[in-house]
Every structure is written in C-alpha cells, then in structure tokens.
Amino acid sequence: MSYQSDLYQQVILDHNKNPRNFREIEGHSHSCDGHNPLCGDKIHIHMKLNDGGTIEDIAFSGSGCAISKASASMMTVNVKGKSVDEAKVMFDEFHKMVTGEFEPQPGKHHLGKLTIFQGVREFPSRIKCASLAWHTLVCALDKTGETTME
Amino acid sequence: MITPSEVEKIRAEFPMLSTKVHGHPLVYLDNAATTHKPRAVIERIRQFESEQYATVRRGSYTLGEEATEMFEGVRKKVQVFIGAKDHREIIFTSGATQSINLVANSFGRTFIGAGDEIVISHMEHHANLVPWQLLCLEKGCVLKVIPVSDSGELEMEAFKKLLGPKTKLVAVTHSSNVLGTINPVKEIARLAHAAGAKVLVDGAQSVPHTKIDVQDIDCDFLAFSSHKMYGPSGVGVLYGKYAVLETMPPYVAGGDMINSVTIERTTFAKPPGRFEAGTPPISQVIGLGAAVDFLTGIGMERIFEYEKSLLEYGTKVLSGIEGLRIIGTAPHKAAIISFWLEAAHPHDVITIIDREGIAVRGGHHCAQPVMARFGVPATTRASLSFYNKPEEIDLLAGALKKVIQVFG
Structure with missing residues (x-):
C-alpha cells in the first residue's frame, strides 16, 4: 500500500494547495459548522439554495488536514448546481465508498471524480x-447548525 | 551516562521494539502517550497470573495472603520510588486521570466552595483542567489560570499575583505533555503553601523520566500513570500527604474501603483503603512493581541525563528542517519535541511517516488550550525515551523531508 498512489494523489494535493470555493457566502441561505473533536478539524459550509431546491452556490472555510481540505474543496465543485436530493445521494454514496460498503462501478454511481477518495478506506484513521x-453539508441542508463527528 | 551499547541492551528487553510496521523496523517516538513494556514486566505478570494469582486483602488462605503481601510490597516500592514518607500515602487508582478526579471529588467537594479559587496553568492536559471545571460548575468556585510565555514557561510573577486568601488549591503539571517544559513545582508549592493553598502536581509526564522526591517538592498530591512508565495500563497512583488524606471522605464506595457496615451506617477504612473500593487491578499493580524495579535498575538520574542528550540532538536535527517550528523551547525541558510543519498538517505528516514505520503523535494531545495559546490547530509530537537512539531521530528527520517533498 503506497500513500502516494492511494491517498495523496496529485488531484488531492492540488485541491489542498489551491482549495476551490474557499470563502464565505454573504447572504447564504444554509450553513453549518462541522467539527471533528478527535483531531480538531473545523469546517464551515455556506450555501445558497434557490427556490427550486438547487444548490446555486456553495463555499467552505476552516482548518484541517490535506484530506479534509481537498475533500471539502472537491465536494463544493461537485455538488454545485445539483438538487438537494442529488446531493444527498452523493453523500450516501461517498460515505459508503470511504467506509468500504460501496464499490463505485463505471456508469453506476453519481460521484464523478470523487471516486479518487476510494483509497481512504485503506487508512481507517x-x-x-x-x-x-x-x-457538514448534510447538516447545512437539514439546517441543524452544528455537527460533530463521533 | 547510558552508553550506545547499553541502549542496545535495554532495547533488547522490549519485545515491541523489534516489531515491524509496513515492513520497516518500528521507530517508536510516542512515549508521552504510552510506553512499551520490558520483558521483566511482561514476565512478572505472566508468572503472577499463572503461579501466584489470588485476590488481595480478603481471604486468609495462603495464596490470598501471599498475593496481598506482594501487592502491598508494590505500595512500598512506589513509596520509595517517589520519596514518600509512608506507604499509606500511596493510593492505587486506574491512572493519573482517576487520581486527579479523586482529589477533585473528595478533597474538592469537601473543602472548596462558592467563591473559592483553584489555580491551574494554561499548559494543562485536559485531565487536570476538566475535573476542576466540573467542580466549579457544581460548587461555584473559580478557576484562575497561570499564563504561559512564548517559550512555553509558566509566568511565575503572574502566578504570585493569582494567589490570595481565596486560593484553596494549585493544580499544575510537573512537565507539559506538549511543550515538554519542566515546571518549578517546588517553588510553586512553597508559594501556594504560603498562601494557605494545597498543591496537586500532575506527574504523568515527569515520574517516568526524572527522579521524584515528593517530600522535597512538598506537594500535597502527586498523580501519575503506570502505562507511561513502562508498566501495564489500567493502574495509576495518587500520592497524598497522610494528614491531608485523613481529612478526605471516600470518593467511590463499595467493598474493601470500609471499617464496619450495618444497614444503617458505615464507618470507613483509613487511607489508602478508604480510596480503594472494589477489587483493585491486582496483576497490573504487580506489573507496576516490576516496572519500578526496572527503572530503578537503570537509575532515574541516568535516564534523565540520557534523555536530555537525546532532546538536545533531536532539537538540533529538527530545527535544521526548513519550515519546521518547534513549539515549546523552554530551557528546562523533558524530551518532548512538538512542532508545526509549514508544508503539511500533522495528520498528513503522521499518515505518511507511519508508512516508514515511525510512530509519533499528531493532534491536540488532549491540551486544546495549549494549541490555542500557540495559535496552531494541532502539532506533531516526538516524545523520547531512554530506549530511543539518535539514529531514530535521523530517520524521523529523513521522513519529514519526504513529507515536504510530497506536499512540495
């Protein structure tokens, strides 16, 4: 198992170094603060949903490791323009993929380039x-305000 | 001074040190979290459990009497090890955390009330912070915090000003688990006593690494854990001055801590029994005794001296890495090097160097106020032991340079 080919791939390193949508959204309609008490990672999600239930804009801020930052960055890129329901399907697939419960087969998933995070399952911590x-995204969509990883 | 060939001999006593991780020999630099066990400890527990095991302080059959004698023998070993006046001042707990909670719940709830003040420092482990917060929530007492300087030392002038007639307790760490700073606990105890306060020292990070003399320090309490001093996990010690312990009510109630019990009323045993309800961690205490013998065999002064030389070497090598900032640069330090690497977050550092067989800790080290004080979300921490070698620090430095390459 190599950390460079499975975890720290170029795309992830690039999103860590140049995170996309790394900002706050003034006049956001949804937001949530996510927190991992185990490591102290913090992430804030801001979103603007339109009346049709589409994610018009999404941004994140906070501090964390390369994996959490790159994941947040790629998430914002991939859910922008999606409906709430589509975003929740992506969350479900992503969550199951990184915990090893879902094998994304070509053409049979909604994760796009996010499958790059599949290697994370080899690094349980x-x-x-x-x-x-x-x-944090799901928390913002449900408007619960705050979420803690247990 | 422990010589390189002696280090090799010592290493051979620790089976875990010859294991491999991801195909690399284990380089274990997380000794502030927990330490590995020498054969003497492992073998002593095996022998006790397979040839001598019985419960203690109960039955009067031969095995029970012999086990009790061995168990109480460890109390005396610990007494001598930390320079206590009396073996009855040694209470076995489940670890340093429980030791501090015992003081908070027994001494604290009895003698600290609304408006009273407890002085802690900004460099405490959560174990010596949260119990006092809970006590203050319940009793309405107030926490006062000794500030920490940029190099990671306690601001002693500020400490003096915090002391007053309302100060009931000063609870400080002897050595910071993040910064490595060794605090002047003897001076702290002198000043606190002059103000009429009692003193608790968190010795979790100092007892395994330096010679302790509780009578010289003159603290009222000292808390520490076995698993950080090459003994088994699940057992720890609270030292308390006997005169103070005698005034304290029980914290956990049950069997073994009583004098006599009727349905209406119970009278309690004298310390330490009063604070040791239930069957204690018998085998673990026996193992702790073997760990104390092992450490005494090497000599705490020699351990301190060798680890100091490792610290100096490690500080020199790691400071030479570009973009690496050491957090905690006090002149008087234990062998702990916490740092922030410009190129990568501690968790990424850990994952990458783990693949080289190197075990260090990354995170907030259960000391979030320290992270806040130094403006970092987390640090990477190498904590050294007498079984570490300078070559292992070189391997760490080499691996960190690879991390920098990956993150470019």
Missing part, C-alpha cells in the same frame, strides 16, 4: 477526515 465536509 483518515475516513473521518474525508467525510467531515460531507456530514
């Missing part, structure tokens, strides 16, 4: 790093 942003 890092699964929460990859899924923190997604849990």
Whole structure:
C-alpha cells in the first residue's frame, strides 16, 4: 500500500494547495459548522439554495488536514448546481465508498471524480477526515447548525 | 551516562521494539502517550497470573495472603520510588486521570466552595483542567489560570499575583505533555503553601523520566500513570500527604474501603483503603512493581541525563528542517519535541511517516488550550525515551523531508 498512489494523489494535493470555493457566502441561505473533536478539524459550509431546491452556490472555510481540505474543496465543485436530493445521494454514496460498503462501478454511481477518495478506506484513521465536509453539508441542508463527528 | 551499547541492551528487553510496521523496523517516538513494556514486566505478570494469582486483602488462605503481601510490597516500592514518607500515602487508582478526579471529588467537594479559587496553568492536559471545571460548575468556585510565555514557561510573577486568601488549591503539571517544559513545582508549592493553598502536581509526564522526591517538592498530591512508565495500563497512583488524606471522605464506595457496615451506617477504612473500593487491578499493580524495579535498575538520574542528550540532538536535527517550528523551547525541558510543519498538517505528516514505520503523535494531545495559546490547530509530537537512539531521530528527520517533498 503506497500513500502516494492511494491517498495523496496529485488531484488531492492540488485541491489542498489551491482549495476551490474557499470563502464565505454573504447572504447564504444554509450553513453549518462541522467539527471533528478527535483531531480538531473545523469546517464551515455556506450555501445558497434557490427556490427550486438547487444548490446555486456553495463555499467552505476552516482548518484541517490535506484530506479534509481537498475533500471539502472537491465536494463544493461537485455538488454545485445539483438538487438537494442529488446531493444527498452523493453523500450516501461517498460515505459508503470511504467506509468500504460501496464499490463505485463505471456508469453506476453519481460521484464523478470523487471516486479518487476510494483509497481512504485503506487508512481507517483518515475516513473521518474525508467525510467531515460531507456530514457538514448534510447538516447545512437539514439546517441543524452544528455537527460533530463521533 | 547510558552508553550506545547499553541502549542496545535495554532495547533488547522490549519485545515491541523489534516489531515491524509496513515492513520497516518500528521507530517508536510516542512515549508521552504510552510506553512499551520490558520483558521483566511482561514476565512478572505472566508468572503472577499463572503461579501466584489470588485476590488481595480478603481471604486468609495462603495464596490470598501471599498475593496481598506482594501487592502491598508494590505500595512500598512506589513509596520509595517517589520519596514518600509512608506507604499509606500511596493510593492505587486506574491512572493519573482517576487520581486527579479523586482529589477533585473528595478533597474538592469537601473543602472548596462558592467563591473559592483553584489555580491551574494554561499548559494543562485536559485531565487536570476538566475535573476542576466540573467542580466549579457544581460548587461555584473559580478557576484562575497561570499564563504561559512564548517559550512555553509558566509566568511565575503572574502566578504570585493569582494567589490570595481565596486560593484553596494549585493544580499544575510537573512537565507539559506538549511543550515538554519542566515546571518549578517546588517553588510553586512553597508559594501556594504560603498562601494557605494545597498543591496537586500532575506527574504523568515527569515520574517516568526524572527522579521524584515528593517530600522535597512538598506537594500535597502527586498523580501519575503506570502505562507511561513502562508498566501495564489500567493502574495509576495518587500520592497524598497522610494528614491531608485523613481529612478526605471516600470518593467511590463499595467493598474493601470500609471499617464496619450495618444497614444503617458505615464507618470507613483509613487511607489508602478508604480510596480503594472494589477489587483493585491486582496483576497490573504487580506489573507496576516490576516496572519500578526496572527503572530503578537503570537509575532515574541516568535516564534523565540520557534523555536530555537525546532532546538536545533531536532539537538540533529538527530545527535544521526548513519550515519546521518547534513549539515549546523552554530551557528546562523533558524530551518532548512538538512542532508545526509549514508544508503539511500533522495528520498528513503522521499518515505518511507511519508508512516508514515511525510512530509519533499528531493532534491536540488532549491540551486544546495549549494549541490555542500557540495559535496552531494541532502539532506533531516526538516524545523520547531512554530506549530511543539518535539514529531514530535521523530517520524521523529523513521522513519529514519526504513529507515536504510530497506536499512540495
């Protein structure tokens, strides 16, 4: 098992170094603060949903490791323009993929480039790093305000 | 001074040190979290459990009497090890955390009330912070915090100003698990006593690494854990001055801590029995005794001296890495090097160097206020032991350079 080919791939390193949508959204309609008490990673999600229930804009801020930052960055890129229901399907597939319960087969998943995080399952201590942003997204969609990884 | 060939001999006593991780020999640099066990400890527990095991302080059959004698023998070993006046001042707990909770719940709830003050420091492990917060929530007492300087030392002038007639307890760590700083606990105890306060020292990080003399320090309490001093997990010690322990009510109630019990009323045993309800961790205490013998065999002064030389070497090598900032640069330090690497977050550092067989800790080290004080979300921490070698620090440095390459 190599950390470079399975975990720290170029795409992930690039999103860590140049995170996309790394900002706050003024006048956001949904938001949540996610927190992993085990490692202290913090992430804030801001979203703007339109009346049709589509994620018009999404951004994140906070501090964390490369995996959590890259995961948040790639998540924002991939859920922008999606409906709430589509985003929740992606969360479900992503969560199951990193915990090893879902094998994304070509053409039979909704994760797009996010399958790059599949290697995380080989690093059990890092699964929460990859899924923190997604849990925070769901929390923001449900408007619960705050979520803690247990 | 422990010589390189002696280190090799010592290492051979620790079976875990010859294991491999991801195909690499284990480089274990997480000794502030927990330490490995020498054969003497492993073998002593095996022998006790397979040839001598019985419950203690109960039956009067031969095995029970012999086990009790061995168990109480460890109390005397620990007494001598930390320089206590009396073996009855040694209470076995489940670890340093429970030791501190015992003081908070027994001494604290009895003698600390609304408006009273407890002084802690900004470099405490959560175990010496949260119990006092809970006590203050319940009793309405107030926490006062000794500030920490940029190098990681306690601001002693500020400490003096925190002391006053309301101060009931000063609870400070002897050595910080993040910064490595060794605090002047003897001076702290002198000042606290002059103000009429009692003193608790968290010795979890100092007892395994330096010679302790509780009578010289003159603290009222000292808390520490076995598993950080090469003994088994699940057992720890609370030292308390006998005169203070005598004034304290029980914290956990049950069998073994009583004098006599009727349905209406119970009278309690004298310390330490009063604080040891239930069957104690018998085998673990026996193992702790073997760990104390092992440490005494090497000599705590020699351990301190060798680890200090490792610290100096490690500090020199790691400071040479570009973009690495050491957090905790006090002149008087235990062999702990916490750092922040510009290129990568501690968790990424840990994952990558783990693949080289190197075990260090990354995170907030159960000391989030320390992280806040130094403006970092987490640190990577190498904590050294007398069984570590300078070559292992070189391996760590090499692995860190690879991390920097990966993150470019």
